[in-house]
Amino acid sequence: MSDEMEQVGVSESQPGSRSHLWPRLALVQVVLLLAAVVVALPVAFRSMGILLTDSQARTLYDFPSGQAATPASTAALEKSESYFNVAAINLDEDLGSITLAISGHRICPNGVCSTLILNLVSLEDNADVRRALPPSAPLTLTPDQEIFSQTIQLPVRGQPSQYPFDDYVLWLGLTGTVVENGEKIHLTRGLIAKRALITTQNQLRDFLMAPPVEIDPARVTAMTDPQEFVGVQELRFERPIHQEILAVLLILLIAVSAIMAVAMRSITDLIVGIGSLILGIWGVRSVLVPSSLSVVTSIDLALSVIILFVLLGLTVRSALHLHKKSELPPMTWRRRPRG
Numbered sequence: 001m002s003d004e005m006e007q008v009g010v011s012e013s014q015p016g017s018r019s020h021l022w023p024r025l026a027l028v029q030v031v032l033l034l035a036a037v038v039v040a041l042p043v044a045f046r047s048m049g050i051l052l053t054d055s056q057a058r059t060l061y062d063f064p065s066g067q068a069a070t071p072a073s074t075a076a077l078e079k080s081e082s083y084f085n086v087a088a089i090n091l092d093e094d095l096g097s098i099t100l101a102i103s104g105h106r107i108c109p110n111g112v113c114s115t116l117i118l119n120l121v122s123l124e125d126n127a128d129v130r131r132a133l134p135p136s137a138p139l140t141l142t143p144d145q146e147i148f149s150q151t152i153q154l155p156v157r158g159q160p161s162q163y164p165f166d167d168y169v170l171w172l173g174l175t176g177t178v179v180e181n182g183e184k185i186h187l188t189r190g191l192i193a194k195r196a197l198i199t200t201q202n203q204l205r206d207f208l209m210a211p212p213v214e215i216d217p218a219r220v221t222a223m224t225d226p227q228e229f230v231g232v233q234e235l236r237f238e239r240p241i242h243q244e245i246l247a248v249l250l251i252l253l254i255a256v257s258a259i260m261a262v263a264m265r266s267i268t269d270l271i272v273g274i275g276s277l278i279l280g281i282w283g284v285r286s287v288l289v290p291s292s293l294s295v296v297t298s299i300d301l302a303l304s305v306i307i308l309f310v311l312l313g314l315t316v317r318s319a320l321h322l323h324k325k326s327e328l329p330p331m332t333w334r335r336r337p338r339g
Helices: 002-019 021-053 071-076 189-195 241-264 267-288 298-325
Strands: 082-092 097-106 115-123 136-141 147-155 167-180 183-186 196-202 231-238
Touching: 021 241, 082 115, 082 231, 097 115, 097 136, 115 147, 136 147, 189 196, 196 231, 241 267, 241 298, 267 298
Parallel strands: 082 196
Antiparallel strands: 082 097, 097 147, 115 136, 115 167, 167 183, 167 231
16 A cells, blocks of 8 residues: 555656756756856956957057057157058958058158158968968158058958957068169168168957067068068957857847747747747847848857757647647657667
């Protein structure tokens, strides 16, 4: 008699334990997600503050060393004849190009300036296999140009499909010649250091620039190059970290919401509201992805996967519902006997 009562108690406790399974799993997901939000939000707010204060636009870096310019270092070079500033002002992810604004002035001895021809080159780490000079843009200054401002475009390396975890790299190389007294002289690093001051700067609104890194010119110089590079600097542009954090949190939130809707809604409500649920999931894209970005991004893939699992969950629940309504024998999973 006692054995029969124990069996009845076990059989009665099993449905109850199963009915609590989904709420408990959902509670664990919500608690973990809440903890992630609490940890990530301070970092995101700090990143927003950096973008709003525009502190990067005021920071200048010496070319090619990459050291941040200071009043002391600028005063030490006040005897230079030419001052150049190279500022990144626009980055087109679709075209894979960056726009640089080159501005500055020249203080020429005796009021007579030389003809200066600069070539800014977009380099890669492939000097051992390339033949031709990579894409470049010239800047020509005639003797009557003491104050100048010009924009150029150069290719940039990056994968926009990885948005918002995409970054873009430009290895900016510099070559040039100067014409003095009818004599054409190729610029060297020593000549540039003695007579010119060059700085780089980030003025992009949607990207942060990591401190530039100096690249050894020998690393990017091929045997067929017509001129030596007087300097090479790596410029790396990254998305603000708050965009990455917000993208991950919103994807997780919409995923948890979709899972809870599929698991806990009645089958009738789920079938009626599946269209609005899918539209709500896909609507997150307009919040996270800029309208100017036309490529398929990692966010598109993540949302597509969520929609796929929502439709798969709807199909499974519909099959179970129709099986129950058909009054067919319950489905059981039997293990195959061993041996």
